[in-house]
Amino acid sequence: MDAYILGCLRTPRTKARENGSLTALSPAELVAGLTREFKQPLESTGALMLGCVGQVGAQGGNLALQSKLHARLPEHCTAMTLNHFCASGLSSIGLAANAVALGQYRQVIAGGVECMSQVPFMADKAHYYQDPSLPVDERYIPVALSADILATKEGVSCEELNAATLRSHQRAAQSEPYQASLKPVRDNGRVLAERDECIRAETTLESLSAMPPGFEAMAKPFAEILQERRIEYRHSIANAPPMVDGAALGLIAGVAHKSQARARILGWLDSAASAADSLTGGMAAMEALLQQQGLTLKDIDRIEFMEAFAVAPVLFERRYGVDPEKVNVSGGHLAKGHPMGATGAVLLSTLCDVLEQDGGTLGLVVATGAGGVGSAMLVERMQ
Structure with a gap:
């Protein structure tokens, strides 16, 4: 590719709390500020593809289009918002890779945003969450219960x-x-946030063991x-990724820009697993x-595996025998939070x-979400 x-x-x-560090900015403004951090010129950007799960309120009304306007991206730049649940950000970048590889656009900005202080989990109140017309074994189950x-x-x-x-x-x-x-995120020159806020360096096995199960009350509906x-x-609660605000973007371009690249996308795809086993879609x-x-996990130097509740990384290592020293070497979502x-x-x-810090070549991202959705991407660091 x-x-x-x-x-x-x-x-x-x-x-993600009232009066949190980023609540002064709208999700569109948060994305716009991040686009201004790219060192490359953006005049030839043909599309902005943005993943977002809670597309209502502050994140409704085609958030990618709002972000484009706040970022002052070119008028010809199209904008689309994608909901693939918690795989949305990776799927958006995959679609951007397809578009530049096919020659549709010279370059695309893609990624995702979620401001859960402004749009809480399940705030869209989708009919799907309680759809009685589906067979019982295919109905939506919140990820915590899954x-x-x-x-x-x-x-x-x-x-x-x-x-x-604890390891995370x-x-x-x-x-x-x-x-x-x-x-760092700035607003009129003032730094609003410059570090991930949920990391607890003082965490111990003893403190974790003292915490009771956290999600039985969610089961009643x-x-x-x-x-x-x-x-x-x-x-x-500690075995769940914290709810947070955040955004991330990739600037994706075709072979003409190869010499300027950090990495090449070798391939990607979305897949799905049983809705009942919703945290296994990424592994599929x-x-x-x-x-x-034509590769195995032994060929991969570094893996970023989404810690969507602690059961996911445990099963990943158990099922595949992967070397834990390759996986989430800088910690994962259990420590840093999950902006869906x-x-x-x-x-x-x-x-x-x-990959750059450790001198690796091949890297893998695995993302998963509710309903069995999953996405994976393989990249090669440019030497």
């Missing part, structure tokens, strides 16, 4: 969940060498669905992509950082 990453940037991830169902089904213990969570925080606390793509499934509540996409590329529509692009920017 002749698609290259000229730049890949992310904002800090800040706590995580406990999967942990129960696969026999993942609380101890394993806590160990994965420990690595995140030591992640300073891997922050080349992180850009989904009782009809859950009665068909065995579920033991094992994930605590990864398997298909590696087979397509931005997550895939956040992971890609982090992957570029860790």
Whole structure:
């Protein structure tokens, strides 16, 4: 695939709360500010493709178009907003790679944004969340409940969940060498945020073990669905990625810009798994992509695997025997937070950082989401 990453940037991830660090900016303004951090000229940008899950209120009305206007991107630049749940940011960059490889555009800005302080989880109140016309085993289940169902089904213990969570925080606390793509957020020259806010360096196994399961109360509206499934509540609040505000963008261009690129996109694809096993969609996409590329996980130098609840990284290592020293070396979402529509692009920017810092060549991003959605992307660092 002749698609290259000229730049890949992310904002800090800040706590999604009233009067949080980024609430002074609209999601469109947050994206616009990040576009201004690209060193490359943007006059030839043909499209802005933006992932966002909560497309209502501050994030409704084609958020990509609003972002384009705030960023003063060229008039001819088209803008589209994509909802592929928590794989949205990576899928958007994949579609951008397709577009430049086909010669549709010279360059595309793609990624995602989610400001969960302004648009909370499930704020769109979609009919899908409680659709009685679907078969019970195909209905929507919130990811927190899916995580406990999967942990129960696969026999993942609380101890394993806590160990994965602790490692994420420990690595995140030591992640300073891997922050080349992180850009402070400013408003009229004032710095609003310059670091990820949810990392808890003081986390211990003892403190994690003391926390009770956190999501049983969420089950009541989904009782009809859950009665068909065995579920033991094992994930605590600490075993879940914090809700945050944040954005990430990639500047994607064709072969004519190869000499300026950080990395080449070798391939990507979206895939899906059972809606009941919604946190396995990313692994399904990864398997298909590696087979397509004739590679195995042993060939990959660094992996950014989305920590969508602690059960996901535990199963990833258990199922594939992957070397943990290759995975999320600067910590993951359990420590840093999960800005849903931005997550895939956040992971890609982090992957570029860790490949460059550690001298790796091949990198893999794996993103997953509710309903069984998943996405994976393989990149090669430019030497």
